[in-house]
Amino acid sequence: MMRTFAIGDIHGGLKALLQVLNKLxxxxxxxxxxxxxxxDGWSESSHVIRLLIKLSQNFDCVFIKGNHDVWCLNWLKDSNDVNPSWYLHGGKETxxxxxxxxxxxxxxxxxxxxxxTLYFIDEENRLFLHAGFTSLHGVKRERYQEYFYLDRSLWEMLVSMDKNIGKDSVFYPKRIQHYKEIYIGHTPTTNYNEPNPMNIANVWxxxxxxxxxxxxxxxNxxxxxxxxxxxxxxxxxNETGRNK
Known part of the structure; x- marks a missing residue:
């Protein structure tokens, strides 16, 4: 039986990624x-990408675009394009x-x-994207693609609402109603003192x-x-990651 796994933000942690893949x-x-x-973060960013490229040769992989990946892309394209914010938030290590x-x-x-890819929707209408989106009509009507890898408003709105609010409630956010489930990264659950994946409404x-x-x-x-x-x-x- 085919299984599908969503794998969260890696930030140059090759050793940790290998642990996860072995456990799966x-x-x-x-x-x-x-x-x-x-x-961006730990010391093995380039090695993470090397491994992901190899993985894609043996497994069905979907690679979502994150904001740190955009900054790294710009630098690889032009070594003089060093975003100061990026440099201070893991770019130096990358x-x-x-x-x-x-x-x-x-x-x-x-x-x-x-x-x-900016986002992925599977055959069961489950949406995967790095950060969020703002359009009340769903991702296909989003005006600015940067929101897909920068927007925190979707998750922050959910955190602030009662997680027990159901789809029939007038308070249920309209933008998430278009999808069976939504999977995101970008905002660490550890910001909320939660070490595990968090689920609010239909968002993970x-x-x-x-x-x-x-x-x-x-x-899974x-x-x-x-x-x-x-x-x-x-x-x-012997490293600090992004714990500056």
Missing amino acids: ELQEGDKLIFMGDYV MESYAGFSEKEKQEHLTFLENL NVDTGAAFKGRITGL IDTKEFVQSDELPKLYP
Whole structure:
């Protein structure tokens, strides 16, 4: 039976990603949906992308575009394009991780990042995107594509509302009614003192704080069972990640 996993933000944590993949015990036919932010934070961003490219050769993979991936893409395209905010929030470590990489491999990584998708809707009308969206009519009517990897209003609105509000309530957010389920990353659940994936209404947040002091999560979207890596600071004891 085919399984589908949503894998939360990675932020250069190759060791943690390998732990998650090993715990999932992947089988032929499994689908992996990566929620974005593959880079920036821990020291192995370039190696994460290298692994993801190899994974896509053996498994059905969907790679969502995150905001950190956009910044890295711009730098790989033009080494003089160093966003100051990016540099301070993990970009420095990503740049350093490319030491020793050939121009050919950098080009392969650039191509990978250029081909990331803004969102994915599966055959059961489940939506996957990095951050959120604002259009009351759904993602296909979104005006600015940047919202897909930057918007926090969707999740913040849900956190502020009563999670027990059902679809029949006038308070149920209109923009999420178009989809059976929605899966996001971008805003760490650890911001809410929750180490595990969070579910509010029909939205699942699988960013469990790997960029900081949390873990990477792999969630089975059908059973809602999940596996997690160790906490990233334990895997990279001589680094700080984005814990500045």
